[in-house]
Amino acid sequence: MPIEILMPALSPTMTEGKITKWLKNEGDSVESGDVLAEIETDKATMEVEAVDEGTVGKILVAEGTDNVQVNSPIAVLLEDGEDASSIGTASTPAPVAAAPVAATAPAPVQQAPVATVEAEPDYDGPMVRQTVREALGAAMSEEMRRDEDVFLMGEEVGQYQGAYKISQGMLDEFGEKRVIDTPITEIGFTGIGVGAAYMGLKPIVEFMTFNFAMQAVDHMINSAAKTLYMSGGAIACPIVFRGCNGAAARVGAQHSQCYASWYAHIPGMKVLSPWSAADAKGLLKAAIRDPNPVVFLENELLYGDSFDVPESDEFVLPIGKAKIERPGNDVTIVAYSKMVGVALDAAEKLAAEGIDAEVINLRSLRPLDTATIVTSVMKTNRLVSVEEGWPVAGMGAEMAAIMMEQAFDYLDAPVKRVCGEDVPMPYAANLELLALPNTDKVTEAVKEVCYR
Amino acid sequence: MANQPAKKPSRAPRKTSRAPRKKAKASPDEILQYFKDMLMIRRFEEKAGQLYGMGLIGGFCHLYIGQEAVIVGMKAAAEPQDTVITSYRDHGHMLAYGMDPKGVMAELTGRSGGYSKGKGGSMHMFSKEAGFYGGHGIVGAQVPLGAGLAFAHKYKGDNGVSCAYFGDGAVNQGQVYEAFNMASLWKLPVIFVIENNRYGMGTSIERASATTELAGRGSAHGIPGIQVDGMDVVAVKEAGLKANAHCRTGKGPMILEMKTYRYRGHSMSDPAKYRSKEEVQKVRAESDPIDFVKAMLLELGQLDEAKLKEIDKEVKAIVAEAARFAQESPEPELSELYTDILAEA
Numbered sequence: 001m002p003i004e005i006l007m008p009a010l011s012p013t014m015t016e017g018k019i020t021k022w023l024k025n026e027g028d029s030v031e032s033g034d035v036l037a038e039i040e041t042d043k044a045t046m047e048v049e050a051v052d053e054g055t056v057g058k059i060l061v062a063e064g065t066d067n068v069q070v071n072s073p074i075a076v077l078l079e080d081g082e083d084a085s086s087i088g089t090a091s092t093p094a095p096v097a098a099a100p101v102a103a104t105a106p107a108p109v110q111q112a113p114v115a116t117v118e119a120e121p122d123y124d125g126p127m128v129r130q131t132v133r134e135a136l137g138a139a140m141s142e143e144m145r146r147d148e149d150v151f152l153m154g155e156e157v158g159q160y161q162g163a164y165k166i167s168q169g170m171l172d173e174f175g176e177k178r179v180i181d182t183p184i185t186e187i188g189f190t191g192i193g194v195g196a197a198y199m200g201l202k203p204i205v206e207f208m209t210f211n212f213a214m215q216a217v218d219h220m221i222n223s224a225a226k227t228l229y230m231s232g233g234a235i236a237c238p239i240v241f242r243g244c245n246g247a248a249a250r251v252g253a254q255h256s257q258c259y260a261s262w263y264a265h266i267p268g269m270k271v272l273s274p275w276s277a278a279d280a281k282g283l284l285k286a287a288i289r290d291p292n293p294v295v296f297l298e299n300e301l302l303y304g305d306s307f308d309v310p311e312s313d314e315f316v317l318p319i320g321k322a323k324i325e326r327p328g329n330d331v332t333i334v335a336y337s338k339m340v341g342v343a344l345d346a347a348e349k350l351a352a353e354g355i356d357a358e359v360i361n362l363r364s365l366r367p368l369d370t371a372t373i374v375t376s377v378m379k380t381n382r383l384v385s386v387e388e389g390w391p392v393a394g395m396g397a398e399m400a401a402i403m404m405e406q407a408f409d410y411l412d413a414p415v416k417r418v419c420g421e422d423v424p425m426p427y428a429a430n431l432e433l434l435a436l437p438n439t440d441k442v443t444e445a446v447k448e449v450c451y452r
Numbered sequence: 453m454a455n456q457p458a459k460k461p462s463r464a465p466r467k468t469s470r471a472p473r474k475k476a477k478a479s480p481d482e483i484l485q486y487f488k489d490m491l492m493i494r495r496f497e498e499k500a501g502q503l504y505g506m507g508l509i510g511g512f513c514h515l516y517i518g519q520e521a522v523i524v525g526m527k528a529a530a531e532p533q534d535t536v537i538t539s540y541r542d543h544g545h546m547l548a549y550g551m552d553p554k555g556v557m558a559e560l561t562g563r564s565g566g567y568s569k570g571k572g573g574s575m576h577m578f579s580k581e582a583g584f585y586g587g588h589g590i591v592g593a594q595v596p597l598g599a600g601l602a603f604a605h606k607y608k609g610d611n612g613v614s615c616a617y618f619g620d621g622a623v624n625q626g627q628v629y630e631a632f633n634m635a636s637l638w639k640l641p642v643i644f645v646i647e648n649n650r651y652g653m654g655t656s657i658e659r660a661s662a663t664t665e666l667a668g669r670g671s672a673h674g675i676p677g678i679q680v681d682g683m684d685v686v687a688v689k690e691a692g693l694k695a696n697a698h699c700r701t702g703k704g705p706m707i708l709e710m711k712t713y714r715y716r717g718h719s720m721s722d723p724a725k726y727r728s729k730e731e732v733q734k735v736r737a738e739s740d741p742i743d744f745v746k747a748m749l750l751e752l753g754q755l756d757e758a759k760l761k762e763i764d765k766e767v768k769a770i771v772a773e774a775a776r777f778a779q780e781s782p783e784p785e786l787s788e789l790y791t792d793i794l795a796e797a
Contacts, residue, residue, distance in 0.1 A: 008505025011721030032498055033517075033715070033736070044723030051502045071506055151607070177607070183637070188596050188630025195600015195614075198585050199535070201607060222590050223597055230576035232569035233792040235585065267793050291795035319797075 002082055003052050004073040005036065007061075010048075014041045018066040019074065023047075028056050030077060037063070037074070054079045117320040117369065128311040133303040135277035136166045136242075139284035140204060142313050144174055147202065150288055153180040153193060154206030154243075163208045164244065164303055190216035190241070194223045197239040202288060207243035210259045210297065217262075224293040225268035240287045242296035245273070246337060246388045247425060247436055249301065256425035258389035260336065261398070263295040264365040270319055271366040273297040275340035277307035279363055282317030290319060297365075299338045322369035324376070328358035331446050332376040334399060335386040336362040339437060343386050346442035355450055365395060373399070374406050381412040382449040386437055391419040413449040418442050478528075478686050480754045486528065486685045487745045487755075488763060490520035493544040494742060495764075495771045496553055497716075500543065500560055503775060504720050509560045513574050516544035518715035521741035522647055523548040525688025526615060526708075529696050533610050535583040537598040538617035540575035542587045545617065549582040553770055557778035565781030569788060583612075591652075592625030594618060595644065599631040602642035602705070613641045613699045621652020623666055629673070632705070636673040639704035643695045644670070646707065647682065649714040654726040667709035675705050682710030683741045713739065 007017065018040040024030055035047045036056075057078040061068055068074065130138070144150045151174075156163045158171040158181040171179040182189040186207065193203040207213040213220065224237045247256040263271045270292055274280040280298070287294040309315075325340060326347050335343040340361045347357040358376050362369065377383050383403055385396035396417035403415050421435045478486070497515040504513050516523075519541075527548040530536075538545045546556050551567065559566025560574050567577040576587045585601060588594040598616025605612035622628060623646055635642050646666045650657050657664050667677035676698070680691040688710065695706040713735045717724060724732075749755035 006506060008502070009507050010505065012511055014721075032495075041721065043721050044725075046717075046721070046723065048505075049498075049501070051498045183630075183633060185630035185633065187627045188599075188634055191593065191596025191627060191631065192600040192603050192634060195537070195585070195597035195602075196604040196607065197600075198597070199601055199604035199608075201604050218590055218593060219596070223588070223593055227578075227586070228795055229792045230568055230572040231578040231586070231792075232567065232571050233795075234568070234580060235578045236795040238795075270794070290797055 001079075002057055003054065003077040003079065005050075005075040005077055006071050007068045007074050008039070008048055009070045010039060010041045010046045011043050014043075014070060016067050016069050017041045019061055019063050019068055020045060022059060022063045024056050026056050026059055030054055030056060050077075052077055052079075054082075057082070117367070118318050120317060120321055120323065123310045123312070123315060126311045127308040129306055130277045130281075130309045131304055131306050132274070132277045132280045132298070133164065133166055135281035135307075135309050136284055136298065137168060137170070139281045139288070140167065141170060141173065143285055143288040144170075144178060146313075149200065150202045150204065151178040151180065152204045152206060153182055153189060155182055155184055155208050157181060157206050162206075164300060166303070167206070186212050186215035187219060190219040191223065193239055194219050194237060197224070197237045197293075198227070198235050200238075202238045202240075204240045204242060204288060207241065209248075209255060209300070210243050210245040211255050211257060213241065213243065213259070220263075220293065220295070221266055221269070225266050228292070229268060236291050237293050238291045240284075240294045240296055242284070242287075243298060244300040244303075245297035246299050247420070247432075250427060250429065250432065252427045253424035258387065258420065260297055260365050260387065260389055261394045263297075264368075264395065264398070266366075268293065269366060270294045270364070271297065272319065272364050273336040274363065275302070275337055275361050277305070278309045278315075279317065279323075279361070281309055282315050283319070283363060285316045286319050289316065294319075297337065302338055302341075317363070320364045320367040320369055322363055322372040323361045324358060324372070325361045326357065326359040328356040328380070330356045330380055331382040331384060331450055332358045332360060332373070332380045333384045333386060333442065333446065334360045334362055334373055336365060336395070337388070339386040339388060342437060342439055343442060345439045346446065349439060349443050350446055353452075355446060355452065357446060368398070368402075370402050370406065373402065377403065377407045378410045381410055383411070383415045384418060384442065384445045384449060385415065386418045386442055388420045388436060390422050391417055392422065394419055413451065416445040416449050418445050477690055480749070480752050482528070483686070483745060483748060483752070484754055486521075486524050487742065487749060488767065489524045489527075489548060490685065490742050490745065491763065491767050492553070492770065493520045493524070493547050495767050496547060496557070496774065497543060499771045499775050500557065501716070501720070503557075503561065503778070508779060509574065510562065511573060512540065512719045513560065514541040514719050515716040516541055516714075518735070518741070519647060519649060519682070519712045520544060521685040521688055521744075522645070522682045522710045522712055523617075525685040526645060526692045528685075528689045529692025530615065531611075531613070531696070533583070533605075533612040535585055535601045535605070535612060535614045536617070537585040537588070537594045537601060537614065539591065539594055539619065539622065540587070540589050541619075542575065542577065546577060546579070546582070546584055549579075549584050551577075551579050551582050551584060553774035554777040557774040558781045561778040561781070562783065563778060563781035564784045564788075565777060569792075570784040571788065571792065592618060592622040592628050595622065595625070595628045596631040598644075599635045599640055599642050599705075602635065602640035603638070605641050606638075611700060613643060613696055615643045615645055617645045617647055619652060620646065620648040620650065620657045620666060621655070621660065623669060624661060632670050632673040632675055635705040636670070636675050639702055641699040641702075642705045643692075643699060644675070644705060644707045646709045647712055648709055649712050651714065651718070651726065653718040654722070656726065667707055670705070670707045675707055677707035677709060679709045679711065682712035683739045683744060685741060685745055
């Protein structure tokens, strides 16, 4: 049966075009790949190549014709043994299905449904006093003993024993195969880690600080977080990206930044930020066991702080569950990482003034435990969010949006954000202090929402 | 092995080196199979171009026509446990590695029967069974990822080799050299295959690269490189065997620079103003990888015109079936919007 040649769409936006020139005439034989015609699209003049073989039986649209609709027949190709008399019976090369029509969109949803998260397991066993540093090291070592596929890679994690001594002793115990010193090439070793995770290994990629992860962020987002989706569920990427985040002390603008809201923005990623040593241990173990990419934001200034930690290899915290560190009735303060300590100090001061604050340690920034936050605000009717990061599009902005959407009728005051000041981090000691949240800024914000 | 490219490569593949060989280092049956595999890729891509023209494929669609000998020759040198990763010009790689043309075409049309259930598109497909790890859209990103696959082969001790394909455009990306350094430092079993088709999108290699001897790009990291006539499937296979032996015996990575050519535009809407029609026509006429093997088979007496037609018919039938499937397969369920974001713990 003769084959109809249709006006092709030569760009994603083309709906019609002009046939500027025919390069084959009626009666010419055509092979696959031969240029048939030149067509002017909305973008450029392009050539149309033949897909099928045969003889040009009839040209249906003369050259010079403008506004030829995409998918309308422009010529007829005869196959072997056919002649012009069979033109009336022409078929299109393949059944022309209409281009898929945009499906009726489902009701707009702001966020993917979040699975119910199990509660933190009760633990009444023995406790051990540990620094955050020791807890992080213990979490990695325990998981590496448990699972051969887990390994640690990063700058100075091996022989140097860790730039911040998190991996102290690990090279001796696990050897060079599993504790890997990398060159200072973040995008390269992050890509290698992600590639290894595609094949089922479970890398822990340590960034000396998250400031340097900026070099690697393409692999964290495009190669790690999106692959499960892009592959229709075929390729998972079980990998942990960890290191210190947020302001250190007197290291200037390029080494002092909180990236929490950057990563919390990304679907396909989980984002954790521990405060205490127990958080550090229980959450890092959870991150390593999780089959997804997990960004794990530590804080250098907390590494030496000591806390009580459950003494058990099976102490693993649920991802997506916040912790109420201090129950209270008058106002809810949400914070993560080092700011949890600031919030708790503020709560003590406020208690002396008769304000009973509830302090929530978010622990998990994605998925966010909105249920715990909303339930708390239903009780206190006020919310103050505390973070080191900048205010614009930050975690506090997300808190405010959640309150608008899910707790509007319960609010007795506008949500108040306490953030890092909207400036690059200054070096001078006095200015640096001014740029960061502190107890006084938090107590002031709380008094404002309590109208005190 | 020394870094090879001693001679300055000519602009067009040299015709003298492309005359059918008297003693091809592949059996007639093997050569016949290469012919079929290359023809399958070409017909598939032509059909994809046609479906794009009909509005059935959206967005980007990067065709592999002209470069078929590279992937078919390299696949012929690979072992079953090996892995492969490439850029967005990936249809040929998937077909050569045995992925189902129906599943590939249905992904191009964004249907539920596609390899990624319609959620990845032309640039993003994967198959663990085939050892194919994408399908990556950020130029050069697949190079460290491919080194990571090699890292996993070494870590697991499975004697596998990873093959990372990238173009002459990607070869100037910084992360390529970070990957070269670590792959060489850690002796990772990875073959870096540079598909030098002479244009990164619309910019010729001379206009983008300070040095155009790409096989030598690993020299700063101690990685040997060979320049290969990427239009000659047998030459590609021989180079592939050499590189595989190098990688599999713990000597670290190797670079293969495949001198090849892309007949079609970078993606579908390509105004083709950056090269002349005569240049494209000349390569097609003188260096076509499929014509080259066809001539070899005719000379060997493996093929006559009748048999040729029969093969073409068989291949076209498979491609037509893939195109039919790709149009009949339903679009993904709307509920698929929210699946596959996170893996279940």
